[in-house]
Amino acid sequence: MHKNIEPLVNDGFDGQHAKRILSYIQSQREKGKNAVGIYCGYAPIEIIQAMNAVPTVLCAFADKTIAAAEAVLPANLCPLIKSSYGFIITDNCPFYALSEAVVAETTCDGKKKMFELISHIKPMFVMDLPQLPDEREAKDNWMTMIRKLQTFLENTFNKKIHDEDVEAAIKDSNKRNDMMNRIFDFAKLQPPVINWSEMYDITWLAQPANFSDIAPLLEETIQKLEKRAADEVVFGNADSPRVLVTGCPVGGDANKVFRIIEELGGNVVVIDSCTGMKPFMEKIAEDTDDPYAAIAERYLKLPCSCMTPNTHRLQELDKIIERFKPDAIIEVVLHACHSYNVETHKIREHAKNTHGLPYLKIETDYSEGDIEQIRTRVEALFDSL
Ligand code: SF4
Ligand code: SF4
Numbered sequence: 288m289h290k291n292i293e294p295l296v297n298d299g300f301d302g303q304h305a306k307r308i309l310s311y312i313q314s315q316r317e318k319g320k321n322a323v324g325i326y327c328g329y330a331p332i333e334i335i336q337a338m339n340a341v342p343t344v345l346c347a348f349a350d351k352t353i354a355a356a357e358a359v360l361p362a363n364l365c366p367l368i369k370s371s372y373g374f375i376i377t378d379n380c381p382f383y384a385l386s387e388a389v390v391a392e393t394t395c396d397g398k399k400k401m402f403e404l405i406s407h408i409k410p411m412f413v414m415d416l417p418q419l420p421d422e423r424e425a426k427d428n429w430m431t432m433i434r435k436l437q438t439f440l441e442n443t444f445n446k447k448i449h450d451e452d453v454e455a456a457i458k459d460s461n462k463r464n465d466m467m468n469r470i471f472d473f474a475k476l477q478p479p480v481i482n483w484s485e486m487y488d489i490t491w492l493a494q495p496a497n498f499s500d501i502a503p504l505l506e507e508t509i510q511k512l513e514k515r516a517a518d519e520v521v522f523g524n525a526d527s528p529r530v531l532v533t534g535c536p537v538g539g540d541a542n543k544v545f546r547i548i549e550e551l552g553g554n555v556v557v558i559d560s561c562t563g564m565k566p567f568m569e570k571i572a573e574d575t576d577d578p579y580a581a582i583a584e585r586y587l588k589l590p591c592s593c594m595t596p597n598t599h600r601l602q603e604l605d606k607i608i609e610r611f612k613p614d615a616i617i618e619v620v621l622h623a624c625h626s627y628n629v630e631t632h633k634i635r636e637h638a639k640n641t642h643g644l645p646y647l648k649i650e651t652d653y654s655e656g657d658i659e660q661i662r663t664r665v666e667a668l669f670d671s672l
Pocket of ligand 1: 329536561589592593
């Protein structure tokens with residue numbers, strides 16, 4: 288946060304989202320709500336919320352648990368998987384401790400096999416994610432898995448999930464997404480009046496919370512951003528490079544990439560990943576005959592690299608480039624994430640040929656060893672603009 292800009296929310300909002308989420312989930316548990324751990328953007332949180340339970344994100348982004356994980360997992364595995372697993376086996380994850388069941392998906396091979404290693408600890412439901420999203424059967428198959436998730440949750444918690452509660456959760460998600468997109472719109476301004484850490488924090492806070500709990504914070508945030516815009520309180524200046532960051536989920540120790548961009552005078556105006564804007568971009572159809580089908584349709588549109596072909600990602604990229612007008616694209620690929628890494632070729636070509644935008648791929652992990660090398664490469668990118 289720039290020293291002379293008042294934070295959007297005062298009580299430790301700046302980079303402290305984990306503490307706030309933890310105390311939120313603890314308060315929900317104290318009210319008698321169940322907590323269900325999730326690992327992926329494909330987890331249909333509306334089903335969990337319809338049971339009046341709270342979803343709890345279990346993906347981890349810290350280097351400190353990786354050494355412990357490597358006692359079991361191969362070193363040449365994505366740091367997100369190793370970090371998440373390391374937190375569990377060292378009994379260091381308060382979010383996992385609060386979770387009473389876990390929802391997992393068959394996305395990438397590493398995650399899928401890691402889930403097997405923790406499947407005995409807490410009740411777990413693995414959803415078989417169709418990976419050819421354009422096939423006719425895909426939606427029906429995914430809907431079947433969402434129905435099976437409903438049964439798993441009902442049996443595990445001895446509660447019934449009613450269709451009208453699923454419909455209400457859909458409407459709440461849509462209202463939340465509307466408000467989130469109003470917040471993201473402040474990054475469209477040139478220069479923007481919101482920076483990467485604020486967008487990052489608010490996306491983390493908004494994802495698991497019930498709409499009625501998060502709506503006041505979102506409203507307050509919008510009002511503060513409107514005031515910043517009116518007072519012309521901005522980040523950087525008209526010449527600051529506007530950067531779209533895409534690729535693997537980035538968080539915690541991998542936030543070094545965002546920090547370097549900012550330190551070199553750039554403004555991150557889009558975070559196009561599951562730890563950024565991606566979960567908030569699409570709406571779920573309301574008042575349909577079958578809310579489960581509506582949820583299946585929306586989630587299958589998530590453009591993750593585990594899908595093939597992942598054409599939806601290029602279409603989404605076109606929309607966000609048009610909306611946020613970046614000057615450059617930086618793609619973050621976590622070590623050993625083969626699907627995002629292979630897809631970088633298409634993204635680079637698309638950036639260059641369709642949008643005339645320079646593109647930089649950064650392959651990294653959660654360690655600090657490559658900070659200077661990343662700085663040099665981002666600096667060279669900015670010099671070329
Ligand atoms: S990048 Fe893909 S596998 Fe990872 S959380 Fe997002 S949707 Fe799930
Ligand atoms: S970043 Fe890639 S390898 Fe890691 S969990 Fe996500 S999809 Fe799997």
